[in-house]
Amino acid sequence: MDNFHPDQLNSLLAIMVQSHEDISDLLFVPGKPPQVEVHGELETPKVEWPAPPRDAEQIEAIARIIIDGSPKLLKDLEQLGSCDCSYTLPDKCRFRVNIYRQRKKYALVLRLLKPLVPSIEALGLDPVFREVVKEKNGITFVTGASGNGKSTTLAALLNEINRDNKIHIVTLEDPIEFLYPDLKATFSQRELGNDFFTFSEGLRSAMRQAPKVIMVGEIRDRETMEIALTASETGHMIYSTLHTISASQSINRILGMFSKEEESQIRERLAGSLRFTIGQRLIPKKAGGRMLVTEVMGHSLRTRETIALGENESRRLSEIIEGGRHAGWHSFEQSLQKAYEADLITEETAMLYSTNKPAMRQMIDLSHSSGRVSKKNQASPMFFIPPRPQSQAPKPLL
Helix, strand or coil, rough: CCCCCCCHHHHHHHHHHCCCCCEEEECCCCCCCEEEEECCCEEEECCCCCCCCCHHHHHHHHHHHHHHCHHHHHHHHHHHCCEEEEEEECCEEEEEEEEEEECCEEEEEHHHHHCCCHHHHHCCCCCCCHHHCCCCCEEEECCCCCCCCHHHHHHHHHHHHHHHHEEEEEEEEEECCCCCCCCCCECCCCECCCCCCCHHHHHHHCCCCCEEEEEECCCCCHHHHHHHHHHCCCCCCEEEEEEEHEEEEEEEHHHHHHHHHHHHHHHHHHHHHEEEEEEEEECCCCCEEEEEEEEECCCHHHHHHHHHHCCCCCCCHHHHHHHCCCHCCECHHHHHHHHHHHCCCHHHHHHHHHCCCCHHHHHHHHHHCCCCCCCCCCCCCCCCCCCCHHHHHHHHCC
16 A cells, blocks of 8 residues: 555554553554554554455555665564564654564554653662662663563663763663653663664673663673673673563573583673662553562672572572562562552462462462451552563565
């Protein structure tokens, strides 16, 4: 549909965005009308839309408008089967966009980005998060599956640093999601594909740009991890994300990027550099919507020893985390127990989203036997984040 124009696209997106409250994503998939995701469920707004198979042509036309002839995006779509970019709906909002191929046709998911940078207070994060931003060097990871709010938490941490520190912060993003306010820090926000072409290249370059803090959107390969470790050892504070579900899995994921011969050395470097590992999961609430539960592990003599030597029967990161409550550390199971006792989630949800199910079972039983299960919401505030789309080779959009 070559007669589909940007103004028509903007009108369509505006109608969809205004169709429901708390929209997280807009979906365009051949064979279905345009959909929006609200609290994890798909809804169908009332818009004019062609029936199959003409709908696939319209989706392709939308993809052409968003890609806007970018050589890199066209190359990624042709060679990788998907591409990531951003799109601005004038005077309204911005989207993070994933264009991908499925069943020989194009599909799109547009993630609605928040207009304001979140604060730790607005997100209701635990007090320990204020300790996270006090670190001056090393590396901190925010971990979790796609769509669990990692980018939002990172933005809140950087915004907290922005409030109190006159420093240079470099961000390497894919794409840029939040535009930081002009407070005390100076931000250089760089976007993959427009300002740099690989995270390893961008990170190596960032070390020559006099930053005190570097945020890497995601560490995906050995080279980037190697540079990140080096940067953290040379006086920089690195923030990044991993697609892992626990502190132990995060350590193993990092070690897996290197050869077996390098493991001992990488363990020693990681033990000296790792400051915090923050795991995140969004879980359904009894009253509807979703809430965040977290796992937080800081650094201590015991964590450094366990990372350097490896876990065994006498030293496990999960036990060290649960024993660190005095420092604000907590496991997923402790977060779930707190939500369950406040009657925010069901027993089934607590069990389903726990990492250590036997431990979760014991905690639930203990809550019942001690009479701590409440019918009132006494938990600390939690924040809501919609899920991030997943993406995955028709003719090129040339």
